Amino acid sequence: MLQLARGMVLTLAARDSLPSFNGSIRFAGNFLRVDRLPRGPDLRGARKGARELKVLVLGGDGFCGWPTALHLSARDHQVVIVDNLSRRVIDEELGCESLTPITSIGERLASWHARTGRNIEFVQLDLSREFDALLDLLRSEEPAAVVHFAEQRSAPYSMKTSRHKRYTVNNNLNATNNLLAAVVESALDIHVVHLGTMGVYGYSTPGLTIPEGYLSATLTDDSGASVRAEILYPTNPGSIYHLTKSQDQLLFAFYAKNEGLRVTDLHQGIVWGTQTPETALDDSPSTASTMMATTGRC
Numbered sequence: 001m002l003q004l005a006r007g008m009v010l011t012l013a014a015r016d017s018l019p020s021f022n023g024s025i026r027f028a029g030n031f032l033r034v035d036r037l038p039r040g041p042d043l044r045g046a047r048k049g050a051r052e053l054k055v056l057v058l059g060g061d062g063f064c065g066w067p068t069a070l071h072l073s074a075r076d077h078q079v080v081i082v083d084n085l086s087r088r089v090i091d092e093e094l095g096c097e098s099l100t101p102i103t104s105i106g107e108r109l110a111s112w113h114a115r116t117g118r119n120i121e122f123v124q125l126d127l128s129r130e131f132d133a134l135l136d137l138l139r140s141e142e143p144a145a146v147v148h149f150a151e152q153r154s155a156p157y158s159m160k161t162s163r164h165k166r167y168t169v170n171n172n173l174n175a176t177n178n179l180l181a182a183v184v185e186s187a188l189d190i191h192v193v194h195l196g197t198m199g200v201y202g203y204s205t206p207g208l209t210i211p212e213g214y215l216s217a218t219l220t221d222d223s224g225a226s227v228r229a230e231i232l233y234p235t236n237p238g239s240i241y242h243l244t245k246s247q248d249q250l251l252f253a254f255y256a257k258n259e260g261l262r263v264t265d266l267h268q269g270i271v272w273g274t275q276t277p278e279t280a281l282d283d284s285p286s287t288a289s290t291m292m293a294t295t296g297r298c
């Protein structure tokens with residue numbers, strides 16, 4: 001930070017240095033205050049010749065979705081965030097808020113545009129209930145990929161009462177099934193990417209490395225003969241939330257096998273942290289990523 005008293009003159013003479021200045025200049029009391037923000041990514045070099053794609057980020061107002069949307073936008077992909085803002089409603093229900101303050105989705109998007117000149121669109125839509133609107137969106141946007149984060153993501157929340165169990169199952173499974181059914185109905189070649197959780201495997205260890213993708217198993221049929229089969233590694237969920245992620249993977253396998261959909265399902269461990277290079281472009285709450293306060297992570 002540089003402070004100039006009133007009457008002093010700040011001369012930015014080196015024209016070439018101006019584009020690298022990333023900050024704000026304002027009066028604070030008797031001083032002109034110059035704040036330099038933390039260095040963000042060099043957006044001019046972010047493309048690196050990659051093909052620009054249209055990507056829908058479902059759950060793009062959330063902890064993982066928002067930084068993902070900014071990351072893709074910084075690389076010149078056209079990003080559309082789809083979210084029903086239910087996580088903000090759940091925070092109100094629980095009387096808590098993000099550990100890092102965040103602003104409304106409108107303010108976040110406006111801040112990103114002001115900082116980078118890039119536009120991210122936002123569509124408020126409940127994936128678990130609004131199938132027709134989702135299908136219309138796919139048909140109008142024709143995305144190359146959909147990144148699916150839009151689920152109730154807390155194991156403790158999913159176990160609170162029967163209402164929370166039913167909500168988590170209805171929300172998560174219908175969101176995933178509606179997405180897959182809409183991709184089929186659209187007849188578009190859309191790559192679906194989903195964040196599942198390693199919690200589907202439970203918290204004990206069988207003492208072996210869980211295989212990526214399908215497991216080659218040898219089963220014994222009724223006559224005692226060996227039968228080879230490619231199966232998903234068996235899940236052992238410890239909560240209703242983890243159960244929905246286990247069932248998600250069956251939905252993905254089913255739609256891949258029967259409808260030929262292209263799906264990548266990541267069984268991700270816990271994600272934590274408060275900044276990415278893109279969210280750090282703005283030190284106000286406008287682009288901060290949310291941090292869950294009390295509801296527990298996956």
Ligand SMILES: NC(=O)c1ccc[n+]([C@@H]2O[C@H](COP(=O)([O-])OP(=O)(O)OC[C@H]3O[C@@H](n4cnc5c(N)ncnc54)[C@H](O)[C@@H]3O)[C@@H](O)[C@H]2O)c1
Nearest residue numbers: 059062063064084085086087126127150151153195270271
């Ligand atoms: N954060 C982690 O550590 C972690 C680890 C593994 C997997 N995951 C998974 O990644 C995804 C994102 O997690 P997160 O931590 O960002 O959670 P989050 O709650 O911050 O984000 C999820 C977003 O999806 C939205 N959403 C929920 N249901 C919706 C619906 N029916 N329609 C539209 N939008 C809906 C919410 O409003 C929220 O903005 C979740 O599926 C979660 O299970 C997260």
